[in-house]
Every structure is written in structure tokens, then in C-alpha cells.
Amino acid sequence: MTTTSMNTATTNTTSMSTATMTTPSPPNTGTPSTSTPTTVLIVDDQPLLRHSLARIIDAEPDLSVTGHAGDGEEALVAARQLAPDVVLMDIRMPGADGITATRSITTDPALGHTRVLVLTMFDHDEYLTGALRAGAAGFVLKDSRPDQLTDAIRRTRDGEALFAPQVLDRFVDTYLAGPTPxxxxxxxxxxxxxxxxxxxxxxxxxxxxxxxxxxxxxxxxxxxxxxxxxxxxxxxxxxxxxxxxxxxxxxxxxx
Missing domain, CATH: 1.10.10.10 (Winged helix-like DNA-binding domain superfamily/Winged helix DNA-binding domain)
Structure with missing residues (x-):
């Protein structure tokens, strides 16, 4: 996976485990209130990118990173333990990929409120189609500005499907070219x-x-x-x- 310009915030890191969790916030039981930040689980195989994204998200008073995971298997474990409002999911990772993890999260009855927002470079159409069919609520480009990322998380939390125009066009072209009647x-x-x-x-x-x-x-x-x-x-x-x-x-x- 190529790290792009989204990681405008930098983090000095030493040796760190691939999956980390902060003190869990209470699971979401409905519409988020102003006093309860939206909880976010970040899933990406690159520690520096995860922590850079966390810096951007935690800078917003209504958003809170509740955990990190480095692959799809860790993502599912963390999601079940933390019950986040939004999972920010990379697709291409070693081991269990983001599509498999997305499907496991969106089909888990205990995670009915959790929505998956996929990080993508939209350079592989089959990944976009697979993620959407697996239940992803939307996509955000990795070269988005920080304010576009945080807005995407809020819109995903509120139940709005989110597609960058380039991603939507690529998905539609691929979807309509397939055998779906x-x-x-x-x-x-x-x-x-x-x-x-x-x-x-x-x-x-x-x-x-x-x-x-x-x-x-x-x-x-x-x-x-x-x-x-x-x-x-x-x-x-x-x-x-x-x-x-x-x-x-x-x-x-x-x-």
C-alpha cells in the first residue's frame, strides 16, 4: 500500500504492536449526542499512517480514536471488543484483507450500528466492488485533505453513503459491466x-x-x-x- 499526502500529521514512533486499543468508549446505542464523541477504529498495516490518521481524528472534539488494528483479523477482534461507531478500513493488507474484515463486521448482529468507511486509492476496481458488496458504507481517498477525512467519518456515522466522485464513477463502470441483471x-x-x-x-x-x-x-x-x-x-x-x-x-x- 502506498502512503499518500493524507498523512500531513507526523508521529515519532518506536517499536509498537500492530493492534492497540485505548480505553473503550461506551458502545453507541443510537444517534450520537454532543457529549459522546464518535468512536473510530483505524485499520491499516502501516503504523505510521495509523498514528498520523489518529492525530488528525483526535484533534476533532466530536471524534475519538478508540483503537488501532494492523490487519483484517485484528480489526474484527477490535471491533467486537470496542463496538466503534466507524471503522476506517484499508483494503489491501497482509493476512486477512479489508474486504473480508468488512464483511465479517457488517454481518455481525452485535455490530449492527458499526459502519465501515474504506480508505482507497481506487486503482483496483475489483477491490471497490468487493468492499461495497461486503457492506462498506462508503469510500474516502487517501489523498483527501484532513477536513475531508473527518467530514467523511461524520457522514458515515450519520448513515450517509459516501463516495468520492472518482470512486463512484469507477464503481459504476465496473458494476454495470458485470453480469448483474x-x-x-x-x-x-x-x-x-x-x-x-x-x-x-x-x-x-x-x-x-x-x-x-x-x-x-x-x-x-x-x-x-x-x-x-x-x-x-x-x-x-x-x-x-x-x-x-x-x-x-x-x-x-x-x-
């Missing part, structure tokens, strides 16, 4: 829910969807809740897959 949108969706689903697939936030449809953000959340239930999707990333399968969204044409 197209299907008509189910009749159980209302016209407004169908509109909302198409906008979710474009990567819009709740506020942006509300502005587009001239409705309140509360109403947007209601529509998304109905979509998750009717389409049996775990999160908004699942809704993105459904939207493309139903033909409600299309790849961005090249410039």
Missing part, C-alpha cells in the same frame, strides 16, 4: 421515494436532496428510511446499488 423499480416505491433513490445514487447529502426536491431534511430521512425497509438495504450504499440496478442512475459521461 437490470430490473424495474418495485411498485411499492412511491414517486417521491423513487426520486429520492435516484438522488441518493448521485451521492447527494440529505440537505442537498432536500434542496433539490424542496422538502425538509426530516422528510428526506423519512423517505430514506422507507427505502431501506422496502429494498431490504443495510445502508445508503445498498441503495446506490439498487438505484443502478433499477436504471434510476447512470454513469457520468466522460468530459
Amino acid at each position: 437490470r430490473a424495474a423499480a418495485p411498485d411499492v416505491l412511491t414517486p417521491r421515494e423513487t426520486e429520492t433513490l435516484a438522488l441518493v445514487a448521485r451521492g447527494l447529502t440529505n440537505k442537498e436532496i432536500a434542496d433539490q426536491l424542496t422538502i425538509s431534511q426530516k422528510t428526506v430521512k423519512t423517505h430514506i428510511g422507507h427505502l431501506l425497509s422496502k429494498l431490504e438495504a443495510r445502508d445508503r450504499a445498498g441503495l446506490v446499488i439498487a438505484a443502478y440496478r433499477f436504471g434510476l442512475a447512470h454513469p457520468t459521461p466522460p468530459p
Whole structure:
């Protein structure tokens, strides 16, 4: 894995174990409150990058790194022990990779509230597709600015699927080129829910969807809740897959 410009914070490190845990924060039981920081588990095989990311995240008053892991097996152990709100997951690691770990975390009933945000360079399409199918809530590029990283963690915590435009385009191109059959949108969706689903697939936030449809953000959340239930999707990333399968969204044409 190549370390890129995200590690703007530096850390002087000596010998350190690949998996470390801080004092666990209480598991999340619902919507985060202002007094309870969002807990983050960092998973990456490079210690320096893990600690640089931790410096960036811990600098935010509403975010707290609760543990580190150096591979997929350690990630699953740490996630089950700490029950973090968000797992910041690298994909390519020795041993159990990030896709395997993501699938194990997202299918564990005890970790139903935990969401996985994948760190990627988007240079291998099969990894992106595999991670999304494994239940990743979104992707953030490794050369993102620190403020983009922390915003991505917050949006993931709040249940918003997060796709950098480059990542979404790459995923869509790969997904549509595969054997997945197209299907008509189910009749159980209302016209407004169908509109909302198409906008979710474009990567819009709740506020942006509300502005587009001239409705309140509360109403947007209601529509998304109905979509998750009717389409049996775990999160908004699942809704993105459904939207493309139903033909409600299309790849961005090249410039």
C-alpha cells in the first residue's frame, strides 16, 4: 500500500504492536449526542499512517480514536471488543484483507450500528466492488485533505453513503459491466421515494436532496428510511446499488 499526502500529521514512533486499543468508549446505542464523541477504529498495516490518521481524528472534539488494528483479523477482534461507531478500513493488507474484515463486521448482529468507511486509492476496481458488496458504507481517498477525512467519518456515522466522485464513477463502470441483471423499480416505491433513490445514487447529502426536491431534511430521512425497509438495504450504499440496478442512475459521461 502506498502512503499518500493524507498523512500531513507526523508521529515519532518506536517499536509498537500492530493492534492497540485505548480505553473503550461506551458502545453507541443510537444517534450520537454532543457529549459522546464518535468512536473510530483505524485499520491499516502501516503504523505510521495509523498514528498520523489518529492525530488528525483526535484533534476533532466530536471524534475519538478508540483503537488501532494492523490487519483484517485484528480489526474484527477490535471491533467486537470496542463496538466503534466507524471503522476506517484499508483494503489491501497482509493476512486477512479489508474486504473480508468488512464483511465479517457488517454481518455481525452485535455490530449492527458499526459502519465501515474504506480508505482507497481506487486503482483496483475489483477491490471497490468487493468492499461495497461486503457492506462498506462508503469510500474516502487517501489523498483527501484532513477536513475531508473527518467530514467523511461524520457522514458515515450519520448513515450517509459516501463516495468520492472518482470512486463512484469507477464503481459504476465496473458494476454495470458485470453480469448483474437490470430490473424495474418495485411498485411499492412511491414517486417521491423513487426520486429520492435516484438522488441518493448521485451521492447527494440529505440537505442537498432536500434542496433539490424542496422538502425538509426530516422528510428526506423519512423517505430514506422507507427505502431501506422496502429494498431490504443495510445502508445508503445498498441503495446506490439498487438505484443502478433499477436504471434510476447512470454513469457520468466522460468530459
